Amino acid sequence: MLLKEIKHVFHKELDQRYGSDEVDHFFYHFIEHYLGLPKFHLALQPEWIITKEEEGVFFRGLSALKQGQPLQYVLGITSFMDLPIKVNNNVLIPRPETEELVRAIIEDYKDFSTALRVLDIGTGSGCIALSLSKYLPMAIVKGIDLSPGALKTARENARLNELDVEFVESDIRTMNLPEESYDIIVSNPPYVLDMEKSAMEEHVKEAEPSMALFVPDDTPLVFYKYIVSEARKALVKGGAIYLEINQRFGNEVSNLLEDHKFESIELSKDLYGRDRFVKAINTKKQNIKQK
């Protein structure tokens, strides 16, 4: 079959759901990923023939896209901070906002020459942990998650990128971190409210793991409370916490950090102008206000 004929089938089957431009985008990714050819290949070689086997791969991918699977899950891979990151239904697809969080940490620590102990809480695919390990070579990075499937994927990603990051199964609610054991704690925990589900795209709700995304409406800060309280203990004096947050709760998360005597609390926005990140320093002052 000619490649251009398959492209035609993609448009016929998918345009109504995704729009023609998006379908072109999918198709070019398929060409790169499955055929190892540049995406403009079809323009140069309009009569390019693909094998029966390749045809099968394209049609299986088409069927997954028709069912609403995100492109990254269909290909099994995405890119985060220019690192290839394997993804599947056990892990959240890394978001561009999270790259901003990682860039901020790299910017703050790029000139450090001493060892930095870093903990990524709720590591998922390992995207944060691995990119910090890559771009802060003096960092000794550990990632924790409750999901065995996520941890398996994170370990595969460490091998894929030849990075030495330890991934350990642990529950945010019971993690009990050793005292003064980290210089940096970073987390992008579940923060989407159950009531926000209805506004989300179907494929996100259906394909991505619920445990990576949602928190009950009546306890939106549940994970932040555990993380901040543990970070207070586990960070060294002068150590920093970096959190990705739900845009609705910038003030609440900042107040939580203040209650735990963190200082230099900075709330910042993502590329869409929404409150998305909070950073703070652990000064180790006493008298934590109990709530």
Ligand SMILES: C[S@@+](CC[C@H](N)C(=O)[O-])C[C@H]1O[C@@H](n2cnc3c(N)ncnc32)[C@H](O)[C@@H]1O
């Ligand atoms: C929003 S995802 C973040 C994944 C990844 N760090 C990223 O930024 O793309 C939250 C992660 O927290 C994990 N998680 C959920 N509940 C947890 C718990 N109680 N203890 C540890 N990890 C948990 C999920 O499995 C998921 O991987």
